[in-house]
Amino acid sequence: MMSNHKNILIILFTLLSFSFAKERYITREGVISFFSSTPLEDIKAINKQVSCVLDKGTGEFAFQLPIKGFTFKNALMQEHFNESYLESDIYPKSVFKGKIIDWNAIQLSENPTEVIIEGELTIHGIKQKIKEPGKIWLSSKSIIGESNFNVELVDYNVKVPKVVRSNIAEVINVNVSVQLNPR
Incomplete structure (x- = not known):
């Protein structure tokens, strides 16, 4: 008799866990851009290959993007970014x-509701805690x-060669935009 009650409870909890399944919103087409401004040069890049998932029940979310997904106004900038600065083959x-x-x-x-976003951002293999508005x-x-x-380049161990140091800002402005759809 006790075994039947235990089985019923297990079945009940299993069914309840399905009814409280996480409601997730996702995209694979989010956009992240960055902007570097110095007196000598402005540099802008955009990445439209951003994946994001939001758990609507908890507010937890994650982003992931391929570094090679950033496009620049000219191919040489993109090559230097991937090979010399972000080392996208390694990271x-x-x-x-x-x-x-x-x-x-x-x-x-x-x-729009103002929010504070908190978590860990990994760039160039370095994890940093961040707390930012959104x-x-x-x-x-x-x-x-x-x-x-x-984002401060030094926080993520991104080294800029002395030859072009005056062309690249030490602090880069990052803009994130996602449209998440129910899964």
Whole structure:
């Protein structure tokens, strides 16, 4: 008799766990761009191969992007970026894993809501904790997310040769934009 009760409880908990399955929103077409501004030169690159997943129940999310996915206005800049600075053959991707602070207090609507994003950003094989502002809102059935923040090259051990040091900013502005759809 006790065994039957145990089996019923196991089945009940299993069924309940399926009903509380995670509601995930994803994209494989997010966009991350960066901008470096110096008196000698402005450099901009864009990557439209950004994957992102958001757990709508917890506010946890992750980004991943191939470093070689960044495109520049000329091929030589792109080559130097991949071979000399980010060493994309050795460090082929950048990853962010984190969460939106106070997710449960956020009421998603069509109006952008200011949020704080916290987690670990990995660039050039180096993990750093970050805490940055962002915005999130609903658009039809999608969740839109944006963030704009700065990255210091020294924090990720990105070395710039002396010859071009005055052409590349020490602090790079990063812009993130994703349209996440239900999975």
